[in-house]
Amino acid sequence: MKAAVLHEKFQPLKVEELTLDGPGPKEALVKLAASGVCHSDLHYIKGDREHPMPVVLGHEGAGIVEEVGPGVTYAKPGDHVVLSFVPSCGQCDYCIKGRQNLCQARYGMQGTLLDGTTRLRKNQQEINHFNGLSTFGEYAVVPEDSLVLVREDAPLEKVALIGCGVPTGVGAVIHTAKVQPGSKVVVIGAGGVGLNVLQGAALAGAETIIAVDIHGSKLEHSLQFGATHLVNGAAEDVVEAVREVTNGEMADYAFEVIGSTMAINQALATTKRGGVTVVVGVTPTGAELTIDPDFLHQDRVLMGCTYGSCYPRADMPMLVDLYMSRKLKLDELISRTFKLEEINTAFDLLDQGEVARSIIRYG
Numbered sequence: 430m431k432a433a434v435l436h437e438k439f440q441p442l443k444v445e446e447l448t449l450d451g452p453g454p455k456e457a458l459v460k461l462a463a464s465g466v467c468h469s470d471l472h473y474i475k476g477d478r479e480h481p482m483p484v485v486l487g488h489e490g491a492g493i494v495e496e497v498g499p500g501v502t503y504a505k506p507g508d509h510v511v512l513s514f515v516p517s518c519g520q521c522d523y524c525i526k527g528r529q530n531l532c533q534a535r536y537g538m539q540g541t542l543l544d545g546t547t548r549l550r551k552n553q554q555e556i557n558h559f560n561g562l563s564t565f566g567e568y569a570v571v572p573e574d575s576l577v578l579v580r581e582d583a584p585l586e587k588v589a590l591i592g593c594g595v596p597t598g599v600g601a602v603i604h605t606a607k608v609q610p611g612s613k614v615v616v617i618g619a620g621g622v623g624l625n626v627l628q629g630a631a632l633a634g635a636e637t638i639i640a641v642d643i644h645g646s647k648l649e650h651s652l653q654f655g656a657t658h659l660v661n662g663a664a665e666d667v668v669e670a671v672r673e674v675t676n677g678e679m680a681d682y683a684f685e686v687i688g689s690t691m692a693i694n695q696a697l698a699t700t701k702r703g704g705v706t707v708v709v710g711v712t713p714t715g716a717e718l719t720i721d722p723d724f725l726h727q728d729r730v731l732m733g734c735t736y737g738s739c740y741p742r743a744d745m746p747m748l749v750d751l752y753m754s755r756k757l758k759l760d761e762l763i764s765r766t767f768k769l770e771e772i773n774t775a776f777d778l779l780d781q782g783e784v785a786r787s788i789i790r791y792g
């Protein structure tokens with residue numbers, strides 16, 4: 430099969446012919462329909478984060494089950510699936526207490542599948558998997574626990590976005606922060622994930638929704654996702670702008686959706702006493718955050734967020750239903766559609782802030 434391989438950081442991906450071994454016990458082979466291009470993949474290309482190389486990145490995909498390995502009971506060939514980048518085992522302490530996004534199993538995979546081996550090869554060289562998925566290939570062998578069945582009338586090339594950006598953004602609002610109707614929300618970073626925080630805030634009934642970005646085009650796009658006010662962080666003082674919009678009251682909730690310690694501080698400073706700041710963005714390895722602890726003395730809360738604190742098998746089918754009933758926007762998130770061979774252009778545009786989300790479409 431064809432897949433895009435990252436051999437070294439700072440290098441473009443190479444689209445190459447790879448061998449993909451069939452599924453082992455409790456694994457499935459999935460023919461991908463599409464994969465979103467997320468900034469979390471870009472972090473590895475830009476060297477912000479480290480991963481065993483070479484690797485096939487990609488963690489936001491959907492497709493059709495082609496074959497299942499021994500012992501698989503959840504799905505069968507022909508089933509439509511969205512892939513979860515956290516394989517929730519259902520048995521670890523996190524899963525049984527309802528925190529499937531933190532499942533222990535994920536942390537055993539450092540470039541491999543759950544059994545510690547790889548299915549990807551180029552000639553004799555082993556190629557690493559990414560989050561047990563590696564959706565930048567025509568096919569993927571994934572853990573059974575990463576499969577999420579979805580209804581067959583939903584277009585797979587759209588619901589691929591429900592593999593990461595949508596549950597992360599919407600989940601950060603409804604699960605992590607538990608935004609209350611009528612509240613005031615600030616979202617710093619209106620990219621592929623930030624737009625989903627915005628639409629999550631609108632779904633949750635937030636009254637004032639302030640989008641912050643440094644690109645005018647991103648801000649304009651935010652209006653479609655429920656933003657009520659726009660702040661250009663490159664031209665305005667973000668904290669003062671929020672003060673003005675909220676008549677001095679400040680925000681109930683702020684979300685950082687970039688991966689910048691400066692923006693985490695900005696987010697914290699836009700919240701009122703008792704306000705909640707959620708860090709969604711992934712900062713570079715080794716980054717250090719300095720905050721004024723006085724903020725916390727006033728009952729403010731600073732929280733992290735993985736995968737929108739979601740339970741993939743409950744939330745993803747629900748998000749597909751919301752899309753199918755036109756209550757959730759997916760079409761408007763997709764700025765560009767590329768072939769796998771064009772994947773480096775998709776990453777360049779993401780890096781330059783030119784797109785909300787690009788998708789790679791297979792077949």
Ligand code: PAD
Pocket residue numbers: 466467468469470472593594597617618619620621622623641642643644647662686687688689692708709710711712734735736737779782784785
């Ligand atoms: P993106 O590049 O589409 O969006 C980032 C946005 O931030 C862009 O619109 C930029 O213009 C904007 N921006 C950059 N700098 C600033 C600034 N100083 N002030 C205001 N806006 C700015 O990325 P994305 O939406 O795909 O991902 C965003 C982050 O979320 C990234 O760090 C990614 O790794 C992380 C992420 N986290 C999870 C999770 O589970 N926590 C999941 C998916 C993505």
Ligand code: ZN
Pocket residue numbers: 467468469470488489593594
């Ligand atoms: Zn992602």
